């Protein structure tokens with residue numbers, strides 16, 4: 001029956017075990033501080049009804065810490081915990097038990113605590129194996145006690161009975177509190193060694209062991225310090241040796257490094273690419289020969305290119321060209337310069353405006369012929385579809401994207417009449433525009449690179465050639481050249497054709513705003529020099545920018561003379 005009761009009690013305890021362990025975790029009792037212990041104790045008061053082990057469980061966290069902690073610390077905690085644990089479990093009377101029994105009890109209690117600690121680790125729920133072990137230990141204890149002392153047995157059962165009664169509970173509480181107070185005060189005042197002594201081990205032994213420990217530790221420390229000194233010294237020796245080795249190696253490497261660099265230079269000095277795939281093939285004489293040949297070719301090409309650039313930079317423009325460039329604010333310039341000169345930068349092509357003028361777009365044009373409305377009247381893909389030559393014609397030829405259509409708009413200040421695009425090859429037919437009944441402006445398709453099929457481009461070129469060489473009424477061809485790139489072979493082809501057909505042509509440099517003013521002047525000078533011998537070439541070379549309007553007025557003046565001399 002007694003065993004059955006204890007089993008029942010254990011079951012109850014297990015039920016109440018969960019919240020107790022959970023709360024002990026939450027309250028941080030595992031820290032092992034006194035405050036936390038107090039908390040655990042206060043909680044144990046609430047759970048006391050469950051029996052003696054409940055109080056022990058409330059310290060489960062603390063027992064965990066003591067396991068991990070220092071020896072002395074564990075003793076303090078074990079005292080506090082096991083004191084409360086044992087005192088509540090068996091009362092003060094249990095201390096009178098035999099020393100062997102006491103030891104066993106302690107072992108068992110530790111075992112319980114360990115098990116409880118483990119169970120706490122396992123989310124507060126002890127496993128079936130633990131429970132069975134706990135129960136077995138409990139039975140063993142009971143059997144031993146029954147065999148040895150009938151008194152102890154009766155006392156124990158009496159204690160259990162008392163605890164089940166309210167009077168017994170209150171007594172057990174009192175005894176628990178008194179024990180706890182005593183142990184806590186002891187824990188505060190007594191040092192760890194003394195605590196060890198109190199447990200029951202003789203002072204002499206402990207002292208000796210303490211002395212021996214201290215001696216051993218001293219010796220260990222000395223040895224460690226020696227080892228550390230040695231270890232610090234040894235690397236230094238190693239370092240010295242390594243340094244020596246390194247110095248030798250460095251000298252070797254220093255000897256080798258320049259060689260490698262020299263080799264690289266020798267192998268591929270003209271290689272501009274980052275890849276050096278042929279580094280490992282330096283010994284191959286054929287390859288090196290090939291490299292040498294390549295170098296020579298490249299150097300020749302570079303010399304030619306460099307000489308072209310150098311030649312261009314060496315051009316000294318004539319004073320008239322330079323003054324023209326400066327007067328018309330040609331070339332890449334800052335906006336502030338236009339403002340200072342009185343031009344309104346808010347207007348399109350601001351340099352083609354009379355400064356501080358408030359008149360309308362076309363009123364600003366000094367040449368009256370260009371004030372007329374620009375009207376499209378014919379487009380031709382073949383020569384048979386050309387309109388009859390009633391008016392004097394001025395054609396605008398040049399490579400694709402050079403700015404032919406844009407210049408037509410700029411000359412008449414009628415934006416959008418002639419379609420323009422940054423995509424080369426927009427104009428694919430010969431387009432005829434009238435300026436009243438005075439002048440006919442002809443926009444030609446470009447040649448050279450264009451987004452069109454080769455045969456189509458060839459057809460355009462043929463049509464242009466046919467137009468400039470055979471068109472009756474064609475008074476002048478404005479051959480537009482990009483200032484940045486200058487004349488190209490196709491331009492020379494057309495010039496030769498016009499020379500043969502005696503068609504008057506005038507070079508007009510476009511997009512002057514994309515280069516420096518001095519380069520505009522150089523380009524103009526360069527072309528003038530190259531066209532000195534040409535009979536059909538009309539001087540001077542004109543310079544314009546449809547974007548800024550620079551030089552447009554001058555071109556207008558030149559072209560308006562053609563209209564003036566033509567009979568209506």
Ligand SMILES: Nc1nc2c(ncn2[C@@H]2O[C@H](COP(=O)(O)OP(=O)(O)OP(=O)(O)O)[C@@H](O)[C@H]2O)c(=O)[nH]1
Pocket residue numbers: 398399400401402403404405406407419420421422423424425426427428444445446447510511512513514544545546547548
């Ligand atoms: N910066 C600058 N860009 C210009 C100038 N003139 C024209 N452009 C630009 O150059 C591009 C080509 O202009 P277009 O007038 O269509 O040239 P295009 O010669 O008629 O070209 P195709 O009809 O294809 O032969 C357009 O994006 C223009 O805005 C200029 O004086 N300065």
Ligand SMILES: [Mg+2]
Pocket residue numbers: 404405406419420426427443
């Ligand atoms: Mg065009």
